[in-house]
Amino acid sequence: MKSVPKLKQLASDHADQGLVLIGIHSTERSDTLEEFVKKHGITYPVAVDVGRATTTRFGVDSFPDYYLIDRHGKLRFADLANDEIERAVKLLLAEPPPLAEVLRDVGAKAQRRDQRILAVWGNEAQQKEAAPGLKGDRDFAQFLRYEYQVVNLDAEEHAELAQQHGVDRSAALVAMTADGRVLGRLDARVNDHAAVKAFLETHQVPMKDAEALWTAALAQAERENKRVLVHLGAPW
Amino acid sequence: MNISARMVAVTALLIAPAAAQSDDFAREGKDRELKDRLEGQLSPALHANRWMNTDGKDLELSSLHGKVVLIDFWGTW
Numbered sequence: 635m636k637s638v639p640k641l642k643q644l645a646s647d648h649a650d651q652g653l654v655l656i657g658i659h660s661t662e663r664s665d666t667l668e669e670f671v672k673k674h675g676i677t678y679p680v681a682v683d684v685g686r687a688t689t690t691r692f693g694v695d696s697f698p699d700y701y702l703i704d705r706h707g708k709l710r711f712a713d714l715a716n717d718e719i720e721r722a723v724k725l726l727l728a729e730p731p732p733l734a735e736v737l738r739d740v741g742a743k744a745q746r747r748d749q750r751i752l753a754v755w756g757n758e759a760q761q762k763e764a765a766p767g768l769k770g771d772r773d774f775a776q777f778l779r780y781e782y783q784v785v786n787l788d789a790e791e792h793a794e795l796a797q798q799h800g801v802d803r804s805a806a807l808v809a810m811t812a813d814g815r816v817l818g819r820l821d822a823r824v825n826d827h828a829a830v831k832a833f834l835e836t837h838q839v840p841m842k843d844a845e846a847l848w849t850a851a852l853a854q855a856e857r858e859n860k861r862v863l864v865h866l867g868a869p870w
Numbered sequence: 871m872n873i874s875a876r877m878v879a880v881t882a883l884l885i886a887p888a889a890a891q892s893d894d895f896a897r898e899g900k901d902r903e904l905k906d907r908l909e910g911q912l913s914p915a916l917h918a919n920r921w922m923n924t925d926g927k928d929l930e931l932s933s934l935h936g937k938v939v940l941i942d943f944w945g946t947w
Contacts, residue, residue, distance in 0.1 A: 641940075641942060644940075645940070648938075651938075652936065652937045652938055653937070653938050653940065654934055654937045654938070654939045654940070655939075655940050655942065656916070656929070656939060656940070656941050656942070657941075657942045657944065658916070658918070658941060658942070658943045658944070658945075659944060659945050660943060660944070660945030660946075661945050661946065667922070668922075671922055671923070676923070677923055678923060679921060679922070679923050679924045679929050680921065680922040680923055681916055681917075681918030681920075681921055681929070682918055682919050682920045682921070682922065683917075683918060683919065683945075684919045685919075686945075687917055688914075688916055688917050688918065689943055689945070691914045692905075692908065692914055692941075692943065693899075693901075693903075693904035693905045693908060694943045695899055695900070695901055696898075696899070697943060697944045697945055697946070698942055698943060698944045699898070699899070699942075699943040700940065700941070700942060700943075701913075701940075701941040701943070702938070702939070702940055702941075703913045703931065703934075703938070703939040703941070704938060705935065705936050705937060705938060706935065707912050707913055707931060707932065707934075707935050708910065708911065708912055708913065709908050709909055709910070709911060709912070709913040709914070710909065710910070711895060711897070711909065712897070712899075712902075712905035712906070712908050712909050713897055713898045713899040713902070713905050714895060714896075714897060714898070715895070715896035715897060715898050716898075717896070718895045718896050719940070721895070722895055723938060723940060726938040727938050731935075731936040731937075732935060732936060734935075735935055735936030736936075739936075
């Protein structure tokens with residue numbers, strides 16, 4: 635039996651790649667479960683399945699049974715052999731998440747940090763070819779980090795989105811707002827750093843004039859009979 | 871896609887056997903009828919009488935899209 639410590643180790647080793655471990659305790663009575671969970675230091679989610687409805691629905695016929703679900707919610711392995719768990723987990727972790735999830739995460743980050751999104755379109759070979767365009771000095775690296783959330787996309791895998799972005803099968807850069815509105819596209823000279831830098835500077839979030847912001851806030855506060863809370867911050 | 875390629879694709883779909891596993895991973899379980907049918911489909915939902923270690927919230931598989939979920943079924947008959 636794959637012991638709980640080994641499973642916990644696997645879960646923590648791969649948590650940042652998106653592995654989630656769930657226990658389902660099948661029972662007729664749930665009174666001793668608290669002790670069991672505490673004794674084994676189980677901190678991951680545990681479902682108590684009194685009466686075995688879920689256990690039966692999954693076709694479980696002995697304990698323990700291991701099931702693996704991929705990033706698209708598909709059940710890929712039902713009752714996997716103990717020794718295969720790690721290999722199967724690694725296989726599924728290597729698969730990319732659904733595009734919607736990727737864009738949602740990237741969009742949420744860009745929203746929070748007041749950034750744009752940069753989609754770097756191209757297959758693996760094209761991504762390598764385009765890489766020099768995004769390589770610059772330290773100031774540029776900082777600028778890119780502050781101003782953009784970068785996501786790499788393959789037009790063959792995401793044909794519909796590629797079409798929306800006006801991208802065909804060649805390498806391209808697309809700048810978008812945090813909520814996904816396309817601002818501009820660069821399809822020629824994507825490996826030309828000067829061209830890329832100019833493109834990114836054109837589409838970055840405009841610098842806000844501190845004084846103008848302050849004056850506007852004061853005026854609005856006066857109209858609405860409120861205070862102004864000043865948050866001094868930086869992108870890092 | 872040209873006509874002949876499309877025809878080949880359709881033909882392949884019609885004659886492919888309903889094999890559940892086309893990978894090289896070992897499975898367990900004496901009775902695999904239901905398990906093999908479930909594999910490759912969207913996972914059944916999880917229903918629990920209660921959840922532990924979730925701050926009292928019900929956990930739904932649909933909220934875990936994008937993640938890889940390893941489920942450990944255990945208990946006593």
